Amino acid sequence: MSTLSVSARWTFRLHRWAVIMWASLVAVGTGVLLWMAGPLMDEAARGWQQVQACGEGPCIVRDDGLSLYMSTYDLVTDALFLMPFLVAAWAGATLTARELESGTALPAWTQGVSPARWLASRLALPAVVVTAGAGLLVALHRYAWSSSEGRMGTRAGWWLLRTFYANGPALVAVCLAALAVGALTGLLVPRTLPALGITVAVTALLFTAAHWLMPYLWPSVTEVNDFGHGYAGEFSGIEVTHGMVTSTGAHVPTPYCAADITDRCERLYERHGGTGFFSSYHPASHYWPLQLTTSALLLVVTALLTAASFVVLRRRTG
Structure with a gap:
């Protein structure tokens, strides 16, 4: 039996409880999501139909299924969004730091x-x-998110922060990056608690940086509307920038207007030479390009962190 397979078996024995806990969480999440997409979605759709049939008139609506669906969706989506930080906490505390701190890695070498x-x-x-x-x-x-299309009018927009990541591979890439951060941190700071804290903090910074860069990884579209129609894509896509279009065709920041009457603001904009609003944003058709480019960026970072871990280990062991 090769030394690599022996080491892999030892790794499983060392982290078997973490694997069991992770498998249990995945199993529970799988059950809840299938329930959301099936029986709970049916109940929520019936509740939504009752709300729509009620209109503005007085009536009694039992929307227990609708309320339960919305609260369950929020809970599950939050849990998935926080998943990279769970991986980071485990990786920082146990992946490399614990064995180096306890000295059990030296006999293996x-x-x-x-x-x-x-x-x-x-x-x-x-x-x-x-x-x-x-x-x-x-x-x-x-x-589960797609199953509500056409059946409810309260589905979370694809562009919302939690939904965007919980629905695509970029979240998996963040989890892998968190794993690589934990391995490298454990080698640099071979103490369990400091490594845990540093890994979680670095993962948060990495996630934030990736989200900030994400709209710029794919060309956005720019649309111009008149003042009456507001900014294009404001509640249907990921906005990159917006402002006012002048009579010369220039794109400038929209002058601040504190008035609560639209006509007053329009007159203010026109005094500044404005003819309408412009908005650069990503429509729904850009969902997969944004997901894949963000995932690719995060995987490159993961590869670099992994390579750095091997370099640090080589220098540490001579």
């Missing part, structure tokens, strides 16, 4: 397992488990 193979085995199993579990939950979340 002197018993035929090279440091590079030791690190490879520590990364491989968690990467497979995290990718499979997070990928399944993301796919089911998108399925």
Whole structure:
């Protein structure tokens, strides 16, 4: 039996409870999401139909299914959005830092397992488990979200922060990046609690940076509306920038208007030479390009962090 397979078996034994807990969370999430897409969605759709039939007149509506669906959706979506931070906390605390802090890694390196193979085995199993579990939950979340199309008028917009990530592969890429951050942090700071805190903080910064860059990773579309129709894509896409169009065709910031009457604001804009609003944004057709480019960026960062981990380990072990 190869030393790599022995190391992989030891990695599973070392982290078996984490694997069991992760599998349990994925199983529970799978059940809840399938319930949301099926029986709960049916109840919510009936509740929505009752609300629509009621109109503006007085009537008694039992919308228990609708309320339960909305609260369950919020809870599950929040849980998926926080998933990278759960991975970061575990990776920072146990992936490499715990063995280096306790000194259990040194005997492994002197018993035929090279440091590079030791690190490879520590990364491989968690990467497979995290990718499979997070990928399944993301796919089911998108399925549950899509099941409400045409059946309810309260579906969360695809462009909303939590829904955008919970519905696509970019969230899985963030989880893998968190895993790589944890491995590198544990090698640099081989103490469990400091490594945990640093990993979570760095993952938050990385997630924030990726979200900030995301709208610029794919060309946006620009539309011009008259003042009466407001900004294009304001509640239907991811906005990049907006402002006012002048009579010369220039795009300038919209002058501040504190009036609560639209006509007064329009007169103010016209005094500044404005003829309408412009908005650069990403429509629904840009969903997959944004998801894939963001995922690619995060995977490149993950690869760089992983390579840095091997370089640090090599220098640490001579």
